[in-house]
Amino acid sequence: MKQHAQVRLALIGDGPDRKELEELANRLGIGARVEFVGLVPYEDVPRYLKAADIFSFASTTETQGLVTLEAMADDLPVVAVEATGTSDIVAHEVDGLLTTNHSQALAAGIARLLQDPALEGRLREGAMAKAQAYEIGNVTGQLIDIYHQAVADKKAGRYVAADRR
Incomplete structure (x- = not known):
């Protein structure tokens, strides 16, 4: 200083x-x-x-x-x-x-x-x-996209290893 x-x-x-x-x-x-x-x-x-x-x-x-x-x-x-x-x-x-x-x-x-x-x-x-890039609208949109993809993957029978029981 x-x-x-x-x-x-x-x-x-x-x-x-x-x-x-x-x-x-x-x-x-x-x-x-x-x-x-x-x-x-x-x-x-x-x-x-x-x-x-x-x-x-x-x-x-x-x-x-x-x-x-x-x-x-x-x-x-x-x-x-x-x-x-x-x-x-x-x-x-x-x-x-x-x-x-x-x-x-x-x-x-x-x-x-x-x-x-x-x-x-x-x-x-x-x-x-x-x-x-981290504004709430952008992050919310990304999160919604992730949820949509997870639902689509589940319906199609695609899982990640952690999902299988």
Whole structure:
């Protein structure tokens, strides 16, 4: 953050390390530019996403990638740790950047976006396209197609191994 004086960081969520992280930000001289928001009601999350330019996600326990999709739906390029759930949603270099689970790698990914407006724009476009693919109408249509195919397969006597008893 020292190299990018205009950057501000809003950390949404909370945890046992908050006090230690606040102290670290102050020791590093960036405390005034880091806002520890804490827990926010779900209905307030869009306000924070709309105020952001980049979405960074370091969780290794998110199993579905929904938080990442919400950010993509708000037109945000994503920099995230490669982990189950997130890496199922984010396509590296297409709609986001995936990094190893190290703070330096995550910071380098964010810095890369800050220094490369063309990359940021391309990832932003990819993120919007990805989010649109997961819109409820699209997903519902795909699910209906799967159900129709399953019914047709059952009527035709076609089964997968798990169906046979």
